[in-house]
Amino acid sequence: MIKSIICAGLGGQGVLTAGKLLMHAAHEKDLNVTWFPSYGNEMRGGNANCNVIISDKKIASPYADTPDIVMAMSSSAVDIYEETMAPGGVLYVNSSLVDENRKYRDDIRVVKFPATEIALKMKREVNANLCMLGKIIADSGLFTIEEFEKAMCNYFDEAGKGKFNESNKEVVRAGYEN
Amino acid sequence: MVSRKAPELMYAENRFCAGCGHGIFDRILGEVLTEMDIVSDTIICSDIGCNHQFQFCMRVDAIVPPHGKMGAALTAQKRVRPDKYALTICGDGGAYAIGLGETMAAATRNENVTFFVMNNTVYGMTGGQMAPTSMIGQTTSSSKSGRSVEDSGENFDVVKVMGGLNIAYLARTSVTNPANVAKTKKLVRKALEKQRDNKGFSLVEVLVPCPTNWGMSAPQSMKHIDEVVSKQYELGEFIDR
């Protein structure tokens, strides 16, 4: 099993964190994993992304040249990564911020999900990333919701942000269940 | 007073030119280290230039970083071995030209280290070229018609540059006669005592003669310092905290 994942969006949308959470969830499942971020000047242009590779075997390249999964939190993320995707891959689109009439490749599966809207309704706009992750977990079966939530809480505990764990879980659940 | 018998750590005749001031200073330093009984607690950071020849007449542990980088090296020396004295014998070119950045950075951090800067107003080892301390109008092998402000800017005066810093000790002295030698010995000791007492950065500039590159005899050189150089570069203690 090998999954190539790109989490992409605008700076501030938490896509690097989203990738890290997937990495930690994979690590806690004893899978091999790599995470590589855009950094420095690349980020200043407003776009941010990270590459996550998850595998039960040794991982060679940490780059997702042809991603199986793309989490696209913005239109520009779709612009950049849709064309690189492997046939049969799944593109998760934050439909709150991407034109609903947009046309997509027909050899990939597109899951449109209003992550920002849902998070906004919960007064947690900054956690649209977590909401989208909930959807990805539910749809892809990469992890069970329990596995993911445990990894997420551990991650935020270590980062000294554990006090938000309960409310973070609510946002993930909202994505998972919608 | 300078005692007649050379201290034990001076193991050979110095290799400086006749009448050079470096040898006088090295002897003074050797005596101060001996009298303070800190020879084994001293690690000298050498500059590169005539000054580095202390290595061939004094038995003191030493390190030699690239030319001018004493401010950086001394910083590390003192931080990793705070129980040892970190001092440099260096030239005006090393401390004030190529190493000015490192010298100033060490001073602005008020590192607990000591600089002894030999100011002979020229680059001695390379043949008497213009140094930052060469005076306006001074003829050198790279300012043949005399240093001009227009071409080379004002000469470097450490008292003007460091005068406002929060450092422990700043003084200038000379070695032109027995009284000045005795005075220099006192100031050298004082600088090292500042370090001993963890007061911070200390710098003593010593006006030294370079008869070879000045084209003067040894006595003429001493007279030149008394009558010309020390008029430009005032002697005294300027910071004493």
Place this chain on the structure above:
Amino acid sequence: MEKRIMKGNEALAEGAIRGGCRFYAGYPITPQSEILEWMSWRQKEVGGTFVQGESEIASVNMTFAARALGVRSLTSTSGPGFSLYQEGIAYWVSAGVPAVCACVQRFGIGDGFISAGQDNYWQAVKGGGNGDYHLIVLAPNSVQENVDMAYESFALAEKWSHPVLILSDGTIGQMMEPCVLPKMVEYDIDQEQPWAVKGVEAGQKNKVITDITYFEDIDEWNDGYLKKMREISETEQRWESLCVSDADVVLVAYGISSRVAEGAVQKARSNGFKLGLIRPITLWPYPRKAFDEIPETCRGIVTVEVNMMGQMRDDVIITVKGKYPTYALATRQRIAKVDQVIDFAKAVYEGKIKEEEVY
């Protein structure tokens, strides 16, 4: 042992700490600043010294001084900072000071860019400063190797009284992976060390940490130095080989490029194309012995590098002495993609690519 997820640069810093590093000086520069940031709090925790130097020039010379006083010392930099280090590192070599430097490569000439690159190769393995020398150069290709190489670098440098360079790159430095951290080593700075000064009683024989030829017969020292360099080049070659013995085309790559090349070998093999990989782990000494395994039938050797001129190809040519044609897939500032490597190697196999002169 427990695995923990770390960023490459932080792993390198922690590996050094656990290897007994108790002095670090550096100056901020992307993409290696996490090493400096890690050291800024971690050295305090372990009773070591951290100095943020006022420049790269100051930092490299602080590292010299700390090591010359006995402490296991590290500095790190990238790109233009590494150029500024060259004078200082030459002084380390001339004095036999076993300090360690990490260069996290970024791409470009002069200021360049901050994205990963592999164009410090010539500077890193061919000397870099004035005089005859090579540094012992280690090339990590994972977060784990960042830990392990930093950990062992001090003992390796001390073994030879010679500096070690860890030549990493922006991707290996910025990426995160699980890794295992080794046990903490405490290094006694008061132990006998030929390269270190501690102060000496009046009248006793002193030491001066400087160009050793100042105090020794220059011809004798040169003879000994050459013997040492020859011995290092014979005994310290390290590499990893993957599917080389029957390969039709052999890739040669280090650092991040070797990860991509490994992916290419796996994918090509699964499609019946016999690709192999030699991954130099030491860049000096260059692992020439690894090339003995290449079969007579191999149609070409391809270096994969994140630079413009295919710098490492020079060393492959020196090694194979014309026995095989050599090529460089030098992808400038972009990391090669797995398919791009396979396509290039296929074209070599099919004789579609002309062997070029080196620049």
